[in-house]
Amino acid sequence: MLSRHVLKRAVGCSNAPARRAFATEVVPPAASPPAPTPPRSKKADKARISTAIILNRSPIITKSQTPFETAFYSYQARIRRALSNPFPHDFYFKQGSLLQTRFNMEERTREKQAFGPSFLPPEEVDAAKAEADKAAVEQLAQQEGEGEELAPRTHEADLKNDVKSLDRQGQRNLYLLLLAEENGKQVWRFPQGGVEKGDLLHQAAQKDLFAECGDHMDTWIVGRKPIGIYKPSPATPEEPQNNVFFFKGHIMAGQVRVDGKSIKDFAWLTKEEVGEKVEKDYWEVVKDILSDF
Amino acid sequence: MMACQIRRDQEISHQIDSQHPATMSFLRPASSSSKAAFRNTTAIRHYAGKPDTSLGDPKRENLRRALYPSNIRNRPTPVGTWRPDVARALQRAIPSVQAHETIERAWLLHKRHVRKQREAELSRKFEKMREAMDELYKLDSQLYLQANRADDPRAKSAQEMEMAKKLKVSEVRTMDARIPGLFPRELKVPTDTPSRTGWNYDYKPFQRPL
Numbered sequence: 001m002l003s004r005h006v007l008k009r010a011v012g013c014s015n016a017p018a019r020r021a022f023a024t025e026v027v028p029p030a031a032s033p034p035a036p037t038p039p040r041s042k043k044a045d046k047a048r049i050s051t052a053i054i055l056n057r058s059p060i061i062t063k064s065q066t067p068f069e070t071a072f073y074s075y076q077a078r079i080r081r082a083l084s085n086p087f088p089h090d091f092y093f094k095q096g097s098l099l100q101t102r103f104n105m106e107e108r109t110r111e112k113q114a115f116g117p118s119f120l121p122p123e124e125v126d127a128a129k130a131e132a133d134k135a136a137v138e139q140l141a142q143q144e145g146e147g148e149e150l151a152p153r154t155h156e157a158d159l160k161n162d163v164k165s166l167d168r169q170g171q172r173n174l175y176l177l178l179l180a181e182e183n184g185k186q187v188w189r190f191p192q193g194g195v196e197k198g199d200l201l202h203q204a205a206q207k208d209l210f211a212e213c214g215d216h217m218d219t220w221i222v223g224r225k226p227i228g229i230y231k232p233s234p235a236t237p238e239e240p241q242n243n244v245f246f247f248k249g250h251i252m253a254g255q256v257r258v259d260g261k262s263i264k265d266f267a268w269l270t271k272e273e274v275g276e277k278v279e280k281d282y283w284e285v286v287k288d289i290l291s292d293f
Numbered sequence: 294m295m296a297c298q299i300r301r302d303q304e305i306s307h308q309i310d311s312q313h314p315a316t317m318s319f320l321r322p323a324s325s326s327s328k329a330a331f332r333n334t335t336a337i338r339h340y341a342g343k344p345d346t347s348l349g350d351p352k353r354e355n356l357r358r359a360l361y362p363s364n365i366r367n368r369p370t371p372v373g374t375w376r377p378d379v380a381r382a383l384q385r386a387i388p389s390v391q392a393h394e395t396i397e398r399a400w401l402l403h404k405r406h407v408r409k410q411r412e413a414e415l416s417r418k419f420e421k422m423r424e425a426m427d428e429l430y431k432l433d434s435q436l437y438l439q440a441n442r443a444d445d446p447r448a449k450s451a452q453e454m455e456m457a458k459k460l461k462v463s464e465v466r467t468m469d470a471r472i473p474g475l476f477p478r479e480l481k482v483p484t485d486t487p488s489r490t491g492w493n494y495d496y497k498p499f500q501r502p503l
Binding site: 115 | 351355358359379381382383385386387396399400403410414417418420421422424425426428429432433436439440441442444471476477479480481483484485486487488489491492493494495496498499500503
C-alpha cells in the first residue's frame, strides 16, 4: 500500500514541519526541536502510532420539526396573538392605501386561522368594494413579482441516494468513509496513515488526509487533541501493536479524489450507514465518536 | 320646593330687571336660567384656537395619536394599548386550564428528553477523548505534551513566515485568513433552505501551513 512515506520520498516534499512559536513557552523556540524520546521499555518499542481522520460535513439545513413541536409552536403563537396588542396599521400604513388594504386582508385570514372563522365580526364593506380590493391586491402581487425561488430541502441526491454527493441529507452529519484494500481484503474505514518523525499528531492527520483523499478539499482539523483511539489486535504476535488516533475534521468545500490504487472508493455516510459498512470491532470504537444526528 | 324657589327667584329677577337695570349684577341670584340669559347676550372670540387637522398631511395627527393615545376605552387604539376582545380570543386559544398545564408539562418533558440525549452523546464523546489522551500519555510523552498545548492565535509560526516570503500578496492574505486555533469562517450556520448553487465541488486547492 502506497503510504505517505513512500510518496514523500518519490515527490521530494519541501515543506518541513515547523514548530509553532508560543508566547508562554519556557524553552526558547529556536533552542529545541522535539526532544529525543526517553529510552523505551520493550513493550513500548512494539507500539506504532498512526492517525486517522473523521472528516465531517456539518448539517447544511436546520432540522425538521416533529409534529409535536409544530403543534406546540402554533398553540403558543395563538396565545401570543390573543394576548398581544393589535397591530397599529393606521400608524404604519397610509390611510386608504393599497398596501393597507392588503395588510388588513392578510391579517383577517391570519386571525381566522388562529381563532376560527366565526371569531371576527363580518366585514361591513359592500361586496363590490371587496371585489375591487381583491383584484387590486392581486394585480399588486403580479407587479411585484414572486421574488426569488427558494431551493427545496430535499436535494436530487436524496432521491437518487447518491452516496458520493455532499448535498445529500442536508440535515444530518455526513462522514467520509474509504474502501481500502488491505491484504487482499476490502474494508471500509476512515482515512488513515502513519506518523512521520518530527510531526505532531494533528499535522500528521492533515497530511494523511491529503495523501489518501487528494487535496482538492477545504478541510480544517479541530484542535490538536485526538478524539478516540483504536487498537486493532495485531495479525501476528511479532507485529507491533498499532495505535490509531482519530482526529476530527470539517470539510467546507471541494470533493474527495481517490487514486484508485489502494483506495478503491469513497462515500459520505450518516452514522447508521457507517455502522452498516464498517467492521464490528472498528464500529465498537467509532460509534461513540460520531454524532447521532 | 326647589321648583317654587326657582320660580320665586325668576319673579324677583324680572322685577329687578324692569325697575333698576344698572344695579342688576349685585342682586341677581345664581340660577340656571339667569346664567343662560347672561351667555346669550355676549359674543365669544377665540384667539389661540387649534388649527383644523383634517386638512393637509395626516402624518402629524397620526404621530400625535400614536404618542398620546386617549384613555377612553371604547375601541382599539392606534398603538394597541388596549384590545377589547382579549377574553374571547383567549377562550378560543386555550381549551382549558388543565389542558394548558398538560401541554406545558409535555413540552418540558420533551425538552428534557432532548437535553438528556444531547448530554449523553457529549459525555460519550468526551469519554472517548479522555481515553485517547490517556493512551497517548502512556505511549509518547512528547506528543502528549504537544497535543495539550493551546494554539496562540496571535503567533505566526516559522513555517507561516517562510511561506509569506514566497507567496504573492493576495495569497498571503488567504493564508492569514485561516487563523490556527480559531474556527474558520467557512463553517456556515445551517439555514432553513440550502443554497441555490448547492455544494461547491470546484474548490481550487491552496497549500496551507500545517
